[in-house]
Amino acid sequence: MKTMPNILLIYTGGTIGMIKDFETGALRNFNFDDLLKHIPELKLLDCTIETQSFESPIDSSNMNPSYWQDLASIIETRYDEVDGFVVLHGSDTMSYTASALSFMLENLAKPVIFTGSQLPIGDLRTDAKENLITSIQIAALQEKGKPKIAEVGLYFEYKLYRANRTTKINAEHFEAFASLNYPALAESGVHLSINEAALRIPNRRRKMKVYKSLESQILLVKMFPGLTIDIITHLFSSETIKGVVLETFGSGNMTNDPSFLEALRMLRKRNIPIINVTQCSGGSVSMGLYETSVALKKMGVISGKDITTEAAIAKLMYLLGQEVSMDSFKTLFETSLRGEMT
Ligand code: ASP
Numbered sequence: 001m002k003t004m005p006n007i008l009l010i011y012t013g014g015t016i017g018m019i020k021d022f023e024t025g026a027l028r029n030f031n032f033d034d035l036l037k038h039i040p041e042l043k044l045l046d047c048t049i050e051t052q053s054f055e056s057p058i059d060s061s062n063m064n065p066s067y068w069q070d071l072a073s074i075i076e077t078r079y080d081e082v083d084g085f086v087v088l089h090g091s092d093t094m095s096y097t098a099s100a101l102s103f104m105l106e107n108l109a110k111p112v113i114f115t116g117s118q119l120p121i122g123d124l125r126t127d128a129k130e131n132l133i134t135s136i137q138i139a140a141l142q143e144k145g146k147p148k149i150a151e152v153g154l155y156f157e158y159k160l161y162r163a164n165r166t167t168k169i170n171a172e173h174f175e176a177f178a179s180l181n182y183p184a185l186a187e188s189g190v191h192l193s194i195n196e197a198a199l200r201i202p203n204r205r206r207k208m209k210v211y212k213s214l215e216s217q218i219l220l221v222k223m224f225p226g227l228t229i230d231i232i233t234h235l236f237s238s239e240t241i242k243g244v245v246l247e248t249f250g251s252g253n254m255t256n257d258p259s260f261l262e263a264l265r266m267l268r269k270r271n272i273p274i275i276n277v278t279q280c281s282g283g284s285v286s287m288g289l290y291e292t293s294v295a296l297k298k299m300g301v302i303s304g305k306d307i308t309t310e311a312a313i314a315k316l317m318y319l320l321g322q323e324v325s326m327d328s329f330k331t332l333f334e335t336s337l338r339g340e341m342t
């Protein structure tokens with residue numbers, strides 16, 4: 001007899017499970033069991049659901065790589081026993097966590113679907129129920145006895161995205177996420193429509209491997225007209241920096257003021273990788289297209305192509321954590337490892 005898929009629901013925190021504090025009026029986390037009581041519909045799904053909660057659920061603004069390691073450990077421990085995972089997470093930093101997990105879990109052949117909500121599950125107008133129920137349904141989808149989705153996804157407001165392609169774009173609308181450089185993997189309407197061509201094809205012969213070593217001593221610098229060289233020099237003088245993500249203009253351009261370029265060259269001399277990502281929400285870095293990016297290309301700045309800033313940060317932490325040799329670092333970063341760049 002065919003058994004129903006078994007899904008592990010992991011609760012890390014976030015609005016979905018929050019309640020208004022009686023005294024302050026601010027939203028804070030509440031008990032996971034209480035959360036489940038609000039959705040009796042879960043019993044109607046064609047799968048069994050196990051649950052596991054962070055000991056102290058957090059607002060995702062407090063997320064950090066140590067929690068990513070905890071999450072990866074939970075997935076590693078339960079990987080062989082369940083058919084898929086749904087991770088409940090605050091929306092604020094969901095794209096960062098989900099991107100990080102996409103790199104930490106190599107040869108993933110089962111779904112890890114992140115979701116959350118803009119309104120708490122107890123709220124009358126909540127978006128939590130649909131997000132949670134459909135995420136579980138997606139995680140439980142099977143074809144010929146194998147999970148249909150075999151990657152880290154992010155489901156929010158009727159759309160399933162490749163997680164490492166997403167960015168939170170709205171703090172008000174239920175449609176809080178966008179994936180501007182990659183199509184949605186699935187859309188939920190009257191039917192659940194899967195974009196087959198966009199799905200990642202797993203290599204099921206390879207064993208899933210978890211990488212937990214992440215290097216956090218990195219810096220994200222967003223260029224803006226008026227940014228002073230004094231500030232840049234001060235930031236870059238830190239002895240501890242191991243890598244820099246540079247958010248540049250348009251297709252990867254920044255001022256070609258010699259003092260700025262010299263500051264970057266000094267970093268390169270210290271063998272510190274610099275990743276060029278665009279501050280545009282969509283489109284790609286293309287160094288050399290304009291004069292204002294030629295020098296960057298020459299000094300060996302790495303092209304983030306059409307990667308999101310969230311995924312660039314996660315990939316940098318991951319690759320630095322693997323102590324990849326500096327010779328292959330650029331090639332590896334510029335290669336799509338988990339479908340994070342085109
Ligand atoms: N501040 C919340 C969090 O990220 C917002 C949310 O869950 O949507 O944890």
